[in-house]
Structures are given as C-alpha cells and as structure tokens.
Amino acid sequence: MTAGNNGADTPENDDPFGYLYRSEGGEGGAPGPSGDGAAARQPGVPRTSYNQVRAVGQRQYGQQAPQQVTYGQQNAHYAAPETLPGGDRTRSAASGNGGPEGRRGRNGLLVGAVAVVAVVCIGIGVAMLTNGKDAQDTAGKQDPGAGDTVKPTDKPAGKRKPGRLPKEEAGSLRLEGGASTAKDVPGARSPGGTYVAGMNNPGAAATWSLDVDAPGKYKLWVGYGVPGKDANLTLNVNGQADSRPINMENFAHAPEGAWDKGWTKTWSYVQLNKGTNTIKLSCESGNTCDVNLDKVWLARS
Numbered sequence: 686m687t688a689g690n691n692g693a694d695t696p697e698n699d700d701p702f703g704y705l706y707r708s709e710g711g712e713g714g715a716p717g718p719s720g721d722g723a724a725a726r727q728p729g730v731p732r733t734s735y736n737q738v739r740a741v742g743q744r745q746y747g748q749q750a751p752q753q754v755t756y757g758q759q760n761a762h763y764a765a766p767e768t769l770p771g772g773d774r775t776r777s778a779a780s781g782n783g784g785p786e787g788r789r790g791r792n793g794l795l796v797g798a799v800a801v802v803a804v805v806c807i808g809i810g811v812a813m814l815t816n817g818k819d820a821q822d823t824a825g826k827q828d829p830g831a832g833d834t835v836k837p838t839d840k841p842a843g844k845r846k847p848g849r850l851p852k853e854e855a856g857s858l859r860l861e862g863g864a865s866t867a868k869d870v871p872g873a874r875s876p877g878g879t880y881v882a883g884m885n886n887p888g889a890a891a892t893w894s895l896d897v898d899a900p901g902k903y904k905l906w907v908g909y910g911v912p913g914k915d916a917n918l919t920l921n922v923n924g925q926a927d928s929r930p931i932n933m934e935n936f937a938h939a940p941e942g943a944w945d946k947g948w949t950k951t952w953s954y955v956q957l958n959k960g961t962n963t964i965k966l967s968c969e970s971g972n973t974c975d976v977n978l979d980k981v982w983l984a985r986s
Contacts, residue, residue, distance in 0.1 A: 894963050
C-alpha cells in the first residue's frame with residue numbers, strides 16, 4: 686500500500702490508518718495543517734487525503750453529529766433512572782442497606798461482636814485467677830529451702846508447758862516429830878476440815894512427795910492458820926534447806942488467840958527437778974512454829 690488514493694469511495698472501505706502516511710489536506714474545503722484548502726468532494730471522485738485531525742468522538746461514520754450539551758442545562762435525551770422500567774426496584778436495592786432492616790442487621794453484628802469480646806475477657810480473667818491460686822498452692826506445698834525459716838508446730842520437749850500441777854491436803858502428808866492431824870479449829874479449807882497440828886514441837890515436820898514433768902522454778906503455796914500472831918517454818922527442798930524460812934505472818938489480821946480467824950496462805954520460790962521431788966516443812970531451831978497447816982500446792986512462777 687502506498688500513500689495517496691487507493692480508490693475507496695467511502696470511509697468504511699478505506700484504510701482507517703491512512704492518515705498516518707498520506708499527504709496532508711483538508712476535507713470539504715477545510716484548510717489542512719499546511720494552510721492549503723482542499724476542494725469539496727464530488728461523487729465518484731476518489732478522495733485524495735484523510736489526514737484531518739478531529740476531536741475524539743466527534744466523527745461518527747454514518748451517524749448524525751452528536752448534540753453538544755452545556756452543563757447546567759437540562760438534556761432532552763436524559764431520563765431519570767426511576768422513570769425507566771424497573772427503576773424503583775433498582776433504587777430500592779441500592780439503598781436497602783440504609784433502611785430499618787439494614788440497621789437492625791448492623792446492630793445485631795455489633796452486639797454479637799461485643800458479646801464475643803466480653804466472653805474472651807471473662808475467660809482470661811478466670812484463667813489468671815486460677816493460675817495464681819495454683820501457683821500459691823504449689824508454693825505452699827514446696828519444701829522449705831536452706832535459707833527458709835520453718836515455724837515449729839510444737840514447742841521443744843524441754844520448753845513444753847507442764848500439765849496440771851500437783852496439790853495436796855496437809856492431812857495426807859508424811860508427818861513426823863510429833864506433828865498430827867486434827868479437826869478442832871474450824872475454818873480449815875481441806876475436805877472434812879482436817880489439818881496438821883502439833884508443829885510447835887522442835888523436829889516436827891510434814892513432808893510432801895510430788896512429781897513434775899519439767900524442771901524449773903515454781904511457786905510453793907502453803908495454806909495455814911495462826912492464833913493472831915506471826916510464825917515461820919524451815920523449808921527443805923530435795924534434802925537442801927533454804928537459808929530463809931518460809932514466812933507465815935498474820936495476814937488475816939486475826940486477834941491474838943483466835944485460831945479460827947487466822948486462816949490464810951503464803952508462798953515461796955522452789956527449784957524442782959523433772960520427776961519426783963520432796964518438800965519438807967519443819968520446826969527447827971530459831972523458828973516460831975505455833976502454826977497449823979491445811980493445804981499445799983504448786984503454781985508456775
């Protein structure tokens with residue numbers, strides 16, 4: 686193919702890319718790019734040039750030139766979608782998600798999402814609490830290390846609190862040296878009113894044998910009565926005499942000679958061994974022994 690007329694009499698029968706290589710000219714007497722005008726096309730006369738630049742979409746072969754529409758003016762050929770057949774259905778379908786049903790659907794999804802998040806958060810919290818409790822239980826069951834302090838459940842045997850301390854009626858003590866039991870003076874605090882009399886004799890003694898489950902210092906309590914005046918006796922523990930006599934003053938403030946008004950009590954420290962011990966109250970030289978005995982007992986110091 687060469688540049689120029691190839692004998693086509695209509696644009697449909699011509700090469701559509703001919704304008705790229707044919708000589709320049711105008712169509713219908715319109716001046717070409719070179720400024721020369723071209724003669725109007727005659728029927729049956731071949732066309733000599735197609736190199737005429739037109740705007741895109743301006744040339745339409747075999748159709749009427751398009752009508753230009755100015756923006757802002759109504760186009761006579763325009764029809765609203767709702768005026769077309771099925772236009773209402775199309776519009777309803779397009780805007781269906783904004784209606785009540787669409788909003789309900791979105792609200793349902795939102796509620797479901799919030800519920801899922803809440804369930805997950807609750808599950809995490811329960812798991813954390815369970816793990817913390819398991820860790821505490823595991824830690825509590827572990828054996829203490831070398832540097833840990835173990836709280837003893839029981840006190841050592843030597844520090845264990847003793848059981849019930851012994852007590853005895855004076856009438857049950859071992860008596861010697863002229864000491865004997867009597868019931869003449871009322872007010873004695875022993876069962877049946879029995880007491881030990883006759884202690885106002887040199888060498889008279891009352892000995893108590895007792896057991897304790899722990900060694901240590903105890904208080905020895907002695908119940909006694911005096912005739913309205915002070916008295917004292919020698920205290921001997923496990924064969925060893927105390928340097929100080931046990932004091933038996935008239936703490937009841939009884940009038941002199943009133944034996945029944947002079948019942949009272951006194952105490953003294955004693956050091957005892959674990960097991961069996963002996964405590965002796967005796968009238969020795971230098972003592973004032975005008976006294977009656979009714980009870981003896983131990984107390985913790």
